Amino acid sequence: MNEYINLSSLNDFCFCPYSIYLHNVYESTDKELFQAAPQVRGSLSHQSIDTKQASTQKEILLSLPVYSETYHIMGKIDLYDREKGALVERKYKLGQIYRGQLYQLWGQYLCLIEMNYEVTSLAFFEISTHKTIPIALPSSQDLVEFKQFIDRFLSYDPLTPLSTSINKCRHCIYCNLCDKTDEENVYT
């Protein structure tokens, strides 16, 4: 498989692999049909980064397109401070940091270093509380785990039997469109 995985879908794949399939199916439709409040708020909170309005300092790179041939991943970083070597991913709210969110940050890091940028620190920034949460650089064991995760993603077959929970489905934006559940979305 030669396709590149979008960094923004790593967390979704952890949440439920089938949601990636549904995302691809409904990608070209009006997002308002299925996007729930938390996703809309997340998109809005990224707008200043995506339109490169959050900083005028020249050492701060915003919304930089990145890719890694080694890991078959691509996407954009939120914020990279060239002077400090600091990579930051902003999230509106971070109750806890999920593995998929870590994978997203590790993926950004791996793309940057493959593109010859120096990265010495990683962090999440919680917009709702203005809190910075430092994250360790991935260890060699973390990189093995990440590679195995990417391989699972690349070889995913939507016909694979799913084991997901009612609670997950009810909080999934595709709930009302998904053929794997009869649950109702909590956002409707």
Ligand code: SF4
């Ligand atoms: S509704 Fe459930 S099974 Fe369907 S994509 Fe969402 S989490 Fe997965």
